[in-house]
Amino acid sequence: MSYKGTDNFSHNKPERLGVLVTNLGTPDAPTTPALRRYLAEFLWDPRVVEVPRPIWWMILHGIILRIRPKKSAQGYASVWKPEGSPLLIHTAKQAEGIREALKQKYGSNVVVGFAMRYGNPSISKVLDEMQDQGVHKLLILPLYPQYSASTTASTFDAVAADFTRRRWLPDFRFVSHYHDYPPYIEAMARHIESHWSNHGRSDKLILSYHGVPLKYLKKGDPYHCECHKTSRLLAERLGLSQDNYLTTFQSRFGNEEWLQPYTDETLKALPGKGVKSVDVFCPGFSSDCLETIEEINEENRGYFLEAGGEGFGYIPCLNATPGHIDALVQLVEENLKGWVTPENNPEELEARARRAEERKQATYPGRDDV
Ligand SMILES: C=CC1=C(C)c2cc3[nH]c(cc4nc(cc5[nH]c(cc1n2)c(C)c5CCC(=O)O)C(CCC(=O)O)=C4C)c(C)c3C=C
Ligand SMILES: [Fe+2]
Numbered sequence: 001m002s003y004k005g006t007d008n009f010s011h012n013k014p015e016r017l018g019v020l021v022t023n024l025g026t027p028d029a030p031t032t033p034a035l036r037r038y039l040a041e042f043l044w045d046p047r048v049v050e051v052p053r054p055i056w057w058m059i060l061h062g063i064i065l066r067i068r069p070k071k072s073a074q075g076y077a078s079v080w081k082p083e084g085s086p087l088l089i090h091t092a093k094q095a096e097g098i099r100e101a102l103k104q105k106y107g108s109n110v111v112v113g114f115a116m117r118y119g120n121p122s123i124s125k126v127l128d129e130m131q132d133q134g135v136h137k138l139l140i141l142p143l144y145p146q147y148s149a150s151t152t153a154s155t156f157d158a159v160a161a162d163f164t165r166r167r168w169l170p171d172f173r174f175v176s177h178y179h180d181y182p183p184y185i186e187a188m189a190r191h192i193e194s195h196w197s198n199h200g201r202s203d204k205l206i207l208s209y210h211g212v213p214l215k216y217l218k219k220g221d222p223y224h225c226e227c228h229k230t231s232r233l234l235a236e237r238l239g240l241s242q243d244n245y246l247t248t249f250q251s252r253f254g255n256e257e258w259l260q261p262y263t264d265e266t267l268k269a270l271p272g273k274g275v276k277s278v279d280v281f282c283p284g285f286s287s288d289c290l291e292t293i294e295e296i297n298e299e300n301r302g303y304f305l306e307a308g309g310e311g312f313g314y315i316p317c318l319n320a321t322p323g324h325i326d327a328l329v330q331l332v333e334e335n336l337k338g339w340v341t342p343e344n345n346p347e348e349l350e351a352r353a354r355r356a357e358e359r360k361q362a363t364y365p366g367r368d369d370v
């Protein structure tokens with residue numbers, strides 16, 4: 001057996017803490033070949049599509065990967081920025097924000113990286129870097145507030161699989177959800193309130209989450225309940241009554257039934273029920289991405305206006321706003337408890353030595369023999 005990093009593994013390096021922020025991933029480019037690569041990896045994950053492998057292999061390679069990449073590439077091309085995919089850009093900024101905040105407090109003792117479950121930067125590459133930097137305690141934070149086996153557990157699988165090729169194994173913590181974490185709820189509430197004070201308020205707030213097949217709920221996945229709990233807590237914090245908001249599910253894939261009510265069908269029906277203006281916010285997406293920019297703010301906006309709606313306010317995701325970074329930093333710090341100690345923080349040790357020297361100089365000025 002040969003392991004990655006066997007030669008450079010060392011017990012003599014400073015013991016650093018690692019925080020690995022992850023998100024779903026995105027294609028490398030808005031092109032058909034890049035989409036084929038990305039979708040082949042993503043849609044082959046048995047956590048994402050729970051269909052027996054031989055049958056799914058034939059459907060995926062025989063039908064889906066021949067049709068979907070071209071269509072999806074067009075969607076990605078419409079949201080792509082000069083610096084790349086919005087999801088990648090926002091996730092990089094979020095990691096940067098967390099890194100800066102933790103650096104202020106803990107110096108270089110905490111290493112913050114980000115990786116994608118599918119595509120790049122890969123979990124393996126970023127874990128290689130963390131191993132090289134001497135990370136001995138590792139916190140993984142998937143940026144999925146609501147737990148779902150198709151996202152959160154899949155990230156756990158990928159991390160665990162990656163460690164099978166390493167001799168190094170750090171102490172390990174994993175944030176499996178934060179759907180009801182008060183700083184996350186507070187960050188969303190302030191973000192929405194600030195949107196309302198800048199752009200005005202609509203008749204109804206639509207809270208739209210990515211869907212999953214209904215059968216996952218029936219098999220016991222808590223995702224649906226966690227989405228509803230997030231919505232309830234957010235609505236309570238915003239002082240909304242049940243009439244003022246709705247929880248819906250978007251991004252259906254394939255022909256089977258997914259979680260309902262569907263966002264698109266809801267938006268098509270609301271004008272007929274007298275709801276002429278809506279604000280839409282997506283609490284489950286920590287970053288704007290194809291599913292929010294194109295599907296919600298373009299496609300679904302069109303459905304609502306075509307059905308007689310008069311006002312459609314899209315409230316961007318939390319992205320790398322200071323309120324979001326603040327909430328994520330609190331979440332990280334809470335999960336690092338007991339790990340960040342003066343003893344494993346080289347800068348704290350240095351500061352202690354400096355303070356001792358200052359005390360000595362203050363007590364015995366000019367003496368270096370005490
Ligand atoms: C096929 C089944 C899918 C399940 C189950 C699923 C769950 C799921 N996805 C997200 C978050 C995102 N999904 C995104 C894109 C996306 N999702 C699917 C399919 C399933 N998702 C596909 C095929 C795609 C690719 C785009 C397309 O071809 O339509 C994204 C956006 C990525 C980006 O690059 O912008 C996110 C984010 C969650 C949270 C979730 C379950 C809870
Ligand atoms: Fe998805």
Ligand SMILES: [Fe+2]
Pocket residue numbers: 251290291295
């Ligand atoms: Fe979509």
